[in-house]
Amino acid sequence: MTRSPDGAWTIRAASARAHREWAAAAEPDLIAAVRERLRLRPLDRSDNPSCTHRLKPPLDSKKVDGRKLPQWQHEITSAGRIHFCPDKATRTVWVTMVDLSHPKTTE
Amino acid sequence: MTVNDGIAYQATDLARNHREVIDAARRGSALIRDKDGLALVMAPAEEARRTREIGDLALDLVRAASVMLPGRAARTAAAYGGMAWLSVLPIESQRRFFREMSTALVVAASGTTLRPVEILLGDWRATAEAWAEPETRERLVADEDAPIHGIEL
Numbered sequence A: 001m002t003r004s005p006d007g008a009w010t011i012r013a014a015s016a017r018a019h020r021e022w023a024a025a026a027e028p029d030l031i032a033a034v035r036e037r038l039r040l041r042p043l044d045r046s047d048n049p050s051c052t053h054r055l056k057p058p059l060d061s062k063k064v065d066g067r068k069l070p071q072w073q074h075e076i077t078s079a080g081r082i083h084f085c086p087d088k089a090t091r092t093v094w095v096t097m098v099d100l101s102h103p104k105t106t107e
Numbered sequence B: 001m002t003v004n005d006g007i008a009y010q011a012t013d014l015a016r017n018h019r020e021v022i023d024a025a026r027r028g029s030a031l032i033r034d035k036d037g038l039a040l041v042m043a044p045a046e047e048a049r050r051t052r053e054i055g056d057l058a059l060d061l062v063r064a065a066s067v068m069l070p071g072r073a074a075r076t077a078a079a080y081g082g083m084a085w086l087s088v089l090p091i092e093s094q095r096r097f098f099r100e101m102s103t104a105l106v107v108a109a110s111g112t113t114l115r116p117v118e119i120l121l122g123d124w125r126a127t128a129e130a131w132a133e134p135e136t137r138e139r140l141v142a143d144e145d146a147p148i149h150g151i152e153l
Helices: A016-024 A030-042 B017-028 B046-070 B077-088 B091-109 B115-132 B133-139
Strands: A010-013 A053-054 A061-064 A067-070 A072-075 A081-086 A092-099 B008-009 B030-033 B039-044
Touching: A010 A030, A010 B046, A010 B077, A016 A092, A030 A072, A030 A081, A053 B091, A061 A081, A061 A092, A067 A081, A067 B115, A081 B115, A092 B133, B008 B017, B008 B133, B017 B030, B017 B039, B046 B077, B046 B091, B046 B115, B091 B115, B115 B133
Parallel strands: A010 A092, B008 B030
Antiparallel strands: A053 A072, A061 A067, A072 A081, A081 A092, B030 B039
């Protein structure tokens, strides 16, 4: 696993579904801001203690590729949430779920 | 908020010695006795707000804790009062919340900032919110066995 030369974290999808959700996020500006935050300071909540949360049991950790990692949530909007598992050892942010709570389309 | 027990000012001191009264209040609190004997306290607003919030949270916590007691029959959301959101979590998590919140409140009451309490409360509320949604819960507890290594988001 290679590290980013500027010390930034690498953001990856923890599943194909999470990857699709990230790609399908309708607000490009919103995702761009989230990407920047996760890349530079995924664990920092000094400026937004009410928006970034480290989840508690029974959702406090999750196995990603066999590694047990802490599970965090960032509130993108009042209804939008992104869940991620930061791996400090590799400085990788594994995105596990993107939920913008858009109205479901009729299938 | 600590009450200055050393000096009890009179209502007339607000006009005659207002600087002294205000300085005492700024140092913590100033006790002012009105003409009818009623004792009033002047204190920094932020400190008063902090004390009130700690009290409110402690009361909510006690209410919620009484519902968590073993043998309690009905754990309805309403029984949890201001912490009704807690009712969706498993009882083991609720008890852990009680332990963590109790410690955080005791530390805050000793004079430190309320920020750790607010962060802790936010973490637990976010957990309860996610746990309450069946699809979100299912996804968040599931192991991820096939992460995508080759693509950077």
